[in-house]
Every structure is written in structure tokens, then in C-alpha cells.
Amino acid sequence: MINKSNPSDEQARCRGCECEGARRDFMLKAGIGIMGVGAIAAGLPILGFVIGPAASAEGLVWIDLGPTDQFPQGQTRFGEFVDPHAAPTDGLTTRTGCWIRCIALGSFQVFSVNCAHLGCPVRWFEQSKLFLCPCHGGAYYEDGSRASGPPPRGLFEFPWRVDNGRLHIQVGILPGLEDVKP
Amino acid sequence: MIISLIRSVAAWCEDRTGLGALIGPILTHKVPKSATWWYVFGSATLMFFMLQVVTGICLATVYAPSASEGWNNLHYIDSSVPYGWLLRAIHGWSSNAMIVMMVLHMGQVFIHATYKFPRELTWIVGVVLCLLTFGLAFTGQVMRWDQDAYWGLGIGASIAERIPLIGSQVRALVLGGPIISGETLNRFFALHVFVLPGLMIGLVGWHLMLVLRHGISEMPRAGEPVVRSTYRADFEKRVHATGVPFWPDAAKRDLVFCGLALIALVVIAMWNGPIGPGGIPDPTIIDTNPRPDLPFLWIFGAVSLIPPSIEVFAFLIAPALLIVGLFAIPFFGNQGERAPSKRPIMILGVVLASTAVGVLTFQGATSPWSPVMDGWSALPTPTEYLAGRTPLERSGATVLQFAQCRNCHSLGGEGGLRGPPLDDVGGRLSYDQLIRQVQQGGGNMPAYGKNLSSAQTDAVVRFLSTLHPSNRPSAKTGG
Numbered sequence: 172m173i174n175k176s177n178p179s180d181e182q183a184r185c186r187g188c189e190c191e192g193a194r195r196d197f198m199l200k201a202g203i204g205i206m207g208v209g210a211i212a213a214g215l216p217i218l219g220f221v222i223g224p225a226a227s228a229e230g231l232v233w234i235d236l237g238p239t240d241q242f243p244q245g246q247t248r249f250g251e252f253v254d255p256h257a258a259p260t261d262g263l264t265t266r267t268g269c270w271i272r273c274i275a276l277g278s279f280q281v282f283s284v285n286c287a288h289l290g291c292p293v294r295w296f297e298q299s300k301l302f303l304c305p306c307h308g309g310a311y312y313e314d315g316s317r318a319s320g321p322p323p324r325g326l327f328e329f330p331w332r333v334d335n336g337r338l339h340i341q342v343g344i345l346p347g348l349e350d351v352k353p
Numbered sequence: 354m355i356i357s358l359i360r361s362v363a364a365w366c367e368d369r370t371g372l373g374a375l376i377g378p379i380l381t382h383k384v385p386k387s388a389t390w391w392y393v394f395g396s397a398t399l400m401f402f403m404l405q406v407v408t409g410i411c412l413a414t415v416y417a418p419s420a421s422e423g424w425n426n427l428h429y430i431d432s433s434v435p436y437g438w439l440l441r442a443i444h445g446w447s448s449n450a451m452i453v454m455m456v457l458h459m460g461q462v463f464i465h466a467t468y469k470f471p472r473e474l475t476w477i478v479g480v481v482l483c484l485l486t487f488g489l490a491f492t493g494q495v496m497r498w499d500q501d502a503y504w505g506l507g508i509g510a511s512i513a514e515r516i517p518l519i520g521s522q523v524r525a526l527v528l529g530g531p532i533i534s535g536e537t538l539n540r541f542f543a544l545h546v547f548v549l550p551g552l553m554i555g556l557v558g559w560h561l562m563l564v565l566r567h568g569i570s571e572m573p574r575a576g577e578p579v580v581r582s583t584y585r586a587d588f589e590k591r592v593h594a595t596g597v598p599f600w601p602d603a604a605k606r607d608l609v610f611c612g613l614a615l616i617a618l619v620v621i622a623m624w625n626g627p628i629g630p631g632g633i634p635d636p637t638i639i640d641t642n643p644r645p646d647l648p649f650l651w652i653f654g655a656v657s658l659i660p661p662s663i664e665v666f667a668f669l670i671a672p673a674l675l676i677v678g679l680f681a682i683p684f685f686g687n688q689g690e691r692a693p694s695k696r697p698i699m700i701l702g703v704v705l706a707s708t709a710v711g712v713l714t715f716q717g718a719t720s721p722w723s724p725v726m727d728g729w730s731a732l733p734t735p736t737e738y739l740a741g742r743t744p745l746e747r748s749g750a751t752v753l754q755f756a757q758c759r760n761c762h763s764l765g766g767e768g769g770l771r772g773p774p775l776d777d778v779g780g781r782l783s784y785d786q787l788i789r790q791v792q793q794g795g796g797n798m799p800a801y802g803k804n805l806s807s808a809q810t811d812a813v814v815r816f817l818s819t820l821h822p823s824n825r826p827s828a829k830t831g832g
């Protein structure tokens with residue numbers, strides 16, 4: 172296109188081009204840089220918000236299950252508590268069940284109702300002394316050890332202690348293979 | 354006069370918008386003459402998706418995505434909102450219908466090898482759409498916020514947790530916290546109404562653009578293999594010579610099929626009513642029998658039947674392999690024959706896969722591995738099994754009921770299916786073998802040694818020994 176114009180014109184235009192080109196280049200780079208900073212400023216809080224629950228280590232909390240004398244020796248009873256992380260909008264969902272076995276005076280085992288296989292609620296059968304799971308047919312003995320079916324281990328147990336004649340357990344997380352070690 | 358007015362208004366609209374010029378060629382583009390009834394399933398999938406969007410928006414105007422309100426809210430929608438129950442029914446059943454149509458569509462594409470050159474990307478986008486559809490179905494099940502939703506989430510969380518190293522983090526990310534709570538429902542709500550449908554709409558657009566770009570494939574014919582260097586030119590020439598306009602020649606079949614499917618869907622929805630909600634989502638109600646929705650019954654079946662030793666493989670690696678495999682399909686045999694008769698192994702694969710999914714779905718629906726939780730208390734011992742028995746044997750029958758044996762074993766066709774029926778067990782096992790089985794367990798049976806007294810064990814085994822076919826004596830020790 173430019174080979175028809177005279178040389179001086181060409182030179183002048185080229186100088187202009189270079190200058191304008193450089194300016195455009197700079198603007199583009201600056202624009203990308205500024206947008207990048209802006210994107211980080213807006214993106215970090217968004218990311219933090221989304222992955223927040225995974226990053227925050229919400230602690231386990233001791234809760235009170237009531238006086239120990241309501242759990243007869245040699246028996247396994249159903250217990251209920253509200254999860255310590257409950258918020259008002261959670262409705263009934265934070266109500267949680269557990270199986271409380273009193274082995275002897277002052278000696279307990281507190282099992283999560285969540286099957287060690289995939290978390291379905293196990294039910295205790297007093298007569299056959301078994302916990303049975305309705306989902307895939309897992310079965311556990313009275314002491315929580317695996318009896319048969321797909322569960323890879325025995326029932327999850329909550330740490331317990333007796334304080335002033337009351338049974339306390341440590342809760343706050345849906346028990347799973349990772350959190351509750353055998 | 355009026356006609357000419359309408360005409361000039363139409364002409365004005367066309368002139369200013371150019372919509373006719375934009376859409377006209379798309380509607381009338383030529384498609385192969387052989388693209389007939391096999392090709393209607395994609396349209397039907399799209400129709401049900403659009404129905405999902407419309408009914409979903411309607412439901413979102415009333416639904417309260419809140420763990421404290423959601424469940425009650427569904428009852429309110431069903432009973433008090435005009436047409437609320439019907440819209441819920443249509444939304445629920447249309448979800449199933451969409452999955453059925455999608456699977457048929459994928460099946461057709463696979464059987465006819467439409468995914469070969471140059472339509473690889475159409476298939477890949479389709480696989481993503483398939484995954485999104487299952488994602489929508491699962492998140493939709495959570496919206497019911499009933500016991501199935503709660504325990505289903507628990508199962509999902511337990512599977513997420515098996516991911517090595519970051520399992521607990523992934524689980525917290527899915528649940529929105531350390532437990533299943535209000536945040537969980539809201540997370541799934543955001544996925545169900547914003548994220549997944551948004552992705553879906555964008556990708557459906559892309560999928561359709563690709564269909565237009567590469568043209569609708571012809572019915573495969575043996576002896577006409579796809580050759581990369583010549584396929585495009587040949588295809589274009591053939592379609593140009595013998596093709597028919599999409600509208601109305603091909604579209605009329607879509608209209609007939611989609612119309613029938615839509616009518617059937619409304620009838621099914623009215624007949625069956627809304628899906629759920631099941632029991633109130635109070636996790637202390639453990640008298641529950643969590644079951645997934647229809648599209649996931651086959652996974653439920655698979656999860657129940659696999660041996661525990663391969664669990665990590667089955668939960669994490671197998672699904673990943675399956676998805677990667679689906680993505681990779683168009684790159685294996687990218688050229689060559691499309692006709693089913695020339696691809697027997699692929700067709701065998703479809704037959705095997707659909708049989709497996711069918712069998713697993715059936716197993717999931719009947720779940721023979723689940724104990725019948727009230728079998729021991731709800732089912733009577735058949736009276737003919739008690740006639741002529743000694744008092745000790747009869748007391749054994751009582752032990753059999755009392756010790757929950759029938760939760761897993763059936764008598765007279767009633768009871769659990771987890772263990773073998775006991776009607777003829779006396780003919781199969783001797784007294785000693787029975788004693789050993791009861792005390793030590795084995796197979797899938799827990800050991801009752803510590804749970805029954807020796808007198809109880811003796812009684813129940815004596816009773817069991819009387820259960821044998823009348824023409825066969827009870828088994829002898831060592832026999």
C-alpha cells in the first residue's frame with residue numbers, strides 16, 4: 172500500500188506508527204496487568220468463599236448425653252444430640268443419633284449410627300445382639316466390630332468421658348473413614 | 354388490506370432484525386434422506402430439558418431452598434399451590450424421561466458409530482452433557498430434602514471421603530461443612546438451578562452448532578467406510594444430491610415423536626403424581642430405608658454387590674476409567690466401517706453394558722442384600738413348619754424368630770434374601786454343620802456363638818433339622 176507514497180512521507184508515517192504502536196503495546200500490557208490485579212482482588216474472596224468449608228478445620232466439641240445412670244449395664248440404648256455446629260436454618264438436620272453401650276459401670280462405647288460402609292443408619296437388635304444396616308446389609312457385633320457385609324471396618328466410635336456422673340462424647344463431624352481412626 | 358398490512362409489518366421485522374435470514378437456512382439445511390426415526394431421540398432429550406427449565410423456573414418461584422423449610426414447603430406446593438403437585442410431578446418424571454431419551458440417543462449414536470470422523474467433538478460434548486444430566490438428577494433428588502436425600506448425601510460424602518489424601522477436604526467442600534446441614538442444601542440448590550443448567554444451556558448450544566457444522570450423519574451402510582481424506586467431500590456431495598430439507602421433511606418425525614413423548618409424560622406425571630418427598634429429614638429417625646432415585650439404582654446395585662476388597666477401585670478408579678473411556682471412544686476406530694454388522698465387538702459391548710445396567714437396576718430396585726428389618730417381628734412362622742414338632746423344636750422356632758434370623762433368611766417365601774432360604778436347610782446341612790454355622794458364622798453370616806446360649810443354639814438347630822423336603826431325610830453328620 173505504501174510503496175506509492177514518497178519516501179519522506181513514508182518515513183514520517185512510520186515514525187508515527189512506531190510511536191503509536193509502542194503506545195498501543197504499552198496500553199495493552201498495562202490493561203492486562205491492571206485487569207489481572209482486579210481479577211485477583213475479586214477472585215480471591217470468591218475462591219475463599221467457595222472452598223472455605225474445606226479449609227476451615229471446625230473443631231470437635233464435647234457434648235453432654237445425660238446422667239450415666241440412664242444407661243443400664245450390659246445394654247445398648249439409642250441416644251440423640253444436636254450437633255454443636257447447628258445453625259437455626261438447619262432445621263431438623265443437625266439432630267444426630269448414636270448408640271450408647273454401657274459395658275459395665277462407668278465403662279462405655281458410643282457408636283455413630285453411620286455405617287462404616289457408606290454412612291446409612293444402623294439399627295441395634297437387642298435379641299441377636301447385632302447392628303444391621305438397611306442399605307447394603309452390613310452387620311456388626313455388640314462391641315461394634317464388623318460381623319459381615321461390605322463395611323471395611325467396625326462401627327465408628329465417639330470418644331467419651333464421664334464428668335460428674337454425666338456421659339460426655341466428642342462430636343462435630345459426620346464420621347467417616349478419614350476422621351475417625353479405628 | 355389486512356393481509357398486506359401484516360405482510361408489510363413482517364417485511365419490516367425481517368428487514369430490521371434479519372432473523373429469517375439467520376434462521377431460515379438453518380431450518381431448511383439439507384439433511385440425509387436416510388436420517389429417519391432413529392434420529393428422534395436427541396430432539397426428545399432437548400425437549401425434556403426445555404421442559405425441565407420451564408417447570409424448574411416455575412417451581413423456583415415457590416420452593417424454599419432451606420433445610421428448615423424445604424420439606425414442609427414441598428407439601429405446601431403439592432397441596433396448596435394451584436397445579437403445584439402436577440408441576441412437581443412433571444419436573445420429576447420429565448427428569449427420568451430426559452435420561453431415558455439421552456441414553457437412547459447415545460445408544461443410537463454409538464451403534465451407528467456417528468462419533469467417527471469428523472464428529473468426535475460432538476460426541477465429547479455429548480458425554481459432558483450426559484454427566485451434567487446425571488448431576489442435575491442427583492442434585493434434584495437432594496432438593497426434596499427428605500430422608501432419602503439426607504442419607505443419599507451421606508453416601509456421597511462417604512464415597513468422596515475415600516479419595517486419598519484430600520478426602521475429608523473434598524467431603525467438606527461437597528457438604529459445605531463438617532456435617533450435612535443447611536449449607537449442604539443451599540450448595541446443591543445453587544448447583545441445581547444455576548451452575549449445572551447454565552453449563553448445560555451453553556453446551557447444548559455448542560452441541561447443536563457442531564451438528565450443523567458437520568451435518569447430520571447418514572444411516573451407516575456396510576461397505577461404505579469413513580475415510581478421513583474423502584469423507585467430507587463425499588458426504589457433502591451425497592447430501593446435496595439426495596438430501597431433504599430439515600424443515601419440514603426431517604422435523605416432522607421429531608414433531609410426531611416428541612409430541613407423543615410429551616403426551617405420555619403428562620399422563621405418567623398425572624397418574625403417578627409427584628416423586629416424594631419421603632420421610633421428614635430428621636437423622637434421629639433411623640427406622641428408614643434409604644434408596645436412590647431410579648437413575649442411580651444401578652449404582653446402588655453395583656455398590657452393594659462388589660466385594661469390599663475392590664471398593665476403592667470401584668468407587669474412584671472405575672468411574673474415572675468409565676468417563677475417560679467414554680471421552681476416548683471417538684479416537685478408537687476414528688475411521689472405517691460404521692455399520693453395526695461390521696462392528697460386532699462394539700455391538701456386543703452395548704449389549705453387555707445395557708444388560709449389566711438393566712440387571713443392576715433390577716437388583717437395586719429389589720435389593721436382596723438388604724435385611725428385612727422387621728422380618729423377625731412381622732412375619733409369622735408358617736404353621737406347617739410347626740406341626741408335629743417336639744416342644745424343644747418348637748422353642749427353636751421361637752428362637753429363630755426372636756434372634757432376627759428371618760431378617761436375612763426366608764421361610765415359606767417370606768423374609769430376607771441376604772442368606773439362603775431355610776425351608777430345606779435340614780436336608781442340606783447336618784446337625785453338627787448347622788451348629789457350627791450358627792456359632793461361627795461364615796459366608797455372609799455373623800457368628801452367633803456369643804449371642805445365643807448353647808440351649809438356644811441347640812433348640813434352633815433341632816428345629817432347622819426338621820426342615821427338609823419330605824422325600825429327603827435330614828442330612829447326617831459328615832454326609
Ligand code: FES
Nearest residue numbers: 286288289304309
Ligand atoms: S451403608 Fe451400611 S452396608 Fe453400606
